[in-house]
Amino acid sequence: MRARTYHDSDADLGVLTGRTVAVIGYGNQGCAQAQNLRDSGGRVVIGNRDDDCRDRAVRDGFEVLGIDEAARVGQIVLLLIPDEVQPGVVAGHVAPGLRAGDTVVVASGYNLAFGLLDLPGDIDVVMVAPRMIGAAVRDRYRRGVGYPCLVSVERDATGTALHTALAIARAIGATAGGAVASSAREEAALDLFTEQAIWPTVFAVLQASYEVLAAAGFSDDAILDEMYLSGEPAEVFARIAEMGLLDQLRVHSRTSQYGQLLHLERSAELVGTLRERFTEILRGEILSGRFAAQWSAVGADAESRIRALLDRAGTHPLIAAERTISAAPGSTGERVTPCRPVKDRA
Numbered sequence: 132m133r134a135r136t137y138h139d140s141d142a143d144l145g146v147l148t149g150r151t152v153a154v155i156g157y158g159n160q161g162c163a164q165a166q167n168l169r170d171s172g173g174r175v176v177i178g179n180r181d182d183d184c185r186d187r188a189v190r191d192g193f194e195v196l197g198i199d200e201a202a203r204v205g206q207i208v209l210l211l212i213p214d215e216v217q218p219g220v221v222a223g224h225v226a227p228g229l230r231a232g233d234t235v236v237v238a239s240g241y242n243l244a245f246g247l248l249d250l251p252g253d254i255d256v257v258m259v260a261p262r263m264i265g266a267a268v269r270d271r272y273r274r275g276v277g278y279p280c281l282v283s284v285e286r287d288a289t290g291t292a293l294h295t296a297l298a299i300a301r302a303i304g305a306t307a308g309g310a311v312a313s314s315a316r317e318e319a320a321l322d323l324f325t326e327q328a329i330w331p332t333v334f335a336v337l338q339a340s341y342e343v344l345a346a347a348g349f350s351d352d353a354i355l356d357e358m359y360l361s362g363e364p365a366e367v368f369a370r371i372a373e374m375g376l377l378d379q380l381r382v383h384s385r386t387s388q389y390g391q392l393l394h395l396e397r398s399a400e401l402v403g404t405l406r407e408r409f410t411e412i413l414r415g416e417i418l419s420g421r422f423a424a425q426w427s428a429v430g431a432d433a434e435s436r437i438r439a440l441l442d443r444a445g446t447h448p449l450i451a452a453e454r455t456i457s458a459a460p461g462s463t464g465e466r467v468t469p470c471r472p473v474k475d476r477a
């Protein structure tokens with residue numbers, strides 16, 4: 132099933148004329164999107180607490196207001212603060228300043244997908260969600276190249292919400308390469324699925340591989356280099372993005388191609404097992420809202436819960452091997468930058 136893709140020609144920047152865009156938050160996305168909007172001719176104010184990011188916005192030449200005031204003066208309000216603080220900030224500081232016909236723009240579907248934002252019924256609510264880190268959103272805009280982005284209308288109180296969403300998408304550079312029609316539910320589900328199904332499975336594959344290879348008497352240095360410290364898997368993923376899953380096999384040796392394809396065929400049972408497990412994660416945990424409810428309940432305990440999970444994950448021998456290698460004399464730090472001990476991470 133293909134989705135519709137919006138290009139620059141689908142978006143009219145004139146929709147922004149006479150409207151003030153309030154960018155709430157001047158962090159990764161806020162800093163990049165605000166500058167792109169301004170360079171596209173938008174009238175932009177920043178809403179931020181009296182904090183570090185506020186000073187940066189002032190240095191970048193923006194008018195900076197408190198969050199309440201920015202939400203009051205903006206007709207289009209971009210919520211570019213962390214997802215987990217949005218429900219509280221919206222209820223206390225943004226929603227009171229909104230007027231009928233205003234537009235709230237989110238850059239992530241999570242809070243809308245799980246009904247966590249309490250917004251008045253007479254405003255438009257849209258999603259313009261870059262699949263790109265903030266620094267690259269700015270860099271690509273300056274170079275005139277697009278980046279992947281999902282766009283949706285979640286509530287169309289005015290009948291013109293899509294025009295506003297597309298104008299914002301174009302002004303931040305997201306339609307230059309084509310922005311894909313989506314929904315908050317789809318964006319949030321895909322994000323959570325990648326985090327909860329794909330990456331833990333990749334970690335599990337690496338753990339099992341280490342256990343088998345170490346038991347065969349191979350050295351930690353050789354195993355970890357082969358698995359990821361060399362950076363080769365990152366290169367392979369880059370080729371996959373460029374050439375496709377199967378065509379990139381052509382850049383591997385014939386021995387590698389034969390071995391990979393032979394064992395892919397022998398993995399049908401594993402695919403079946405994963406399909407069942409992933410279906411349970413998608414339907415039972417993510418789409419049901421069970422994970423979102425659990426995560427909301429964690430609330431202020433988030434840091435200590437993550438710390439406990441990290442400590443348990445850190446007991447696997449693969450992590451001990453990483454630490455030994457990164458601590459070894461002569462380690463350049465180049466090959467092993469990912470290996471800071473878990474406990475040292477901020």
Ligand code: NDP
Pocket residue numbers: 155156157158159160161179180181182183184185210211212213214216220237238239260261262263264265
């Ligand atoms: P950041 O963590 O960079 O946001 C930092 C900004 O939020 C700062 O201005 C900070 O102000 C403000 N802030 C933090 N906590 C609070 C609070 N409790 N009350 C008020 N303001 C607060 O966020 P991102 O830019 O990473 O994410 C913003 C949105 O973009 C999210 O919805 C995210 O999912 C989405 N997104 C992020 C991407 C990314 O690459 N990071 C990619 C695509 C989408 P100060 O520190 O000055 O107090």
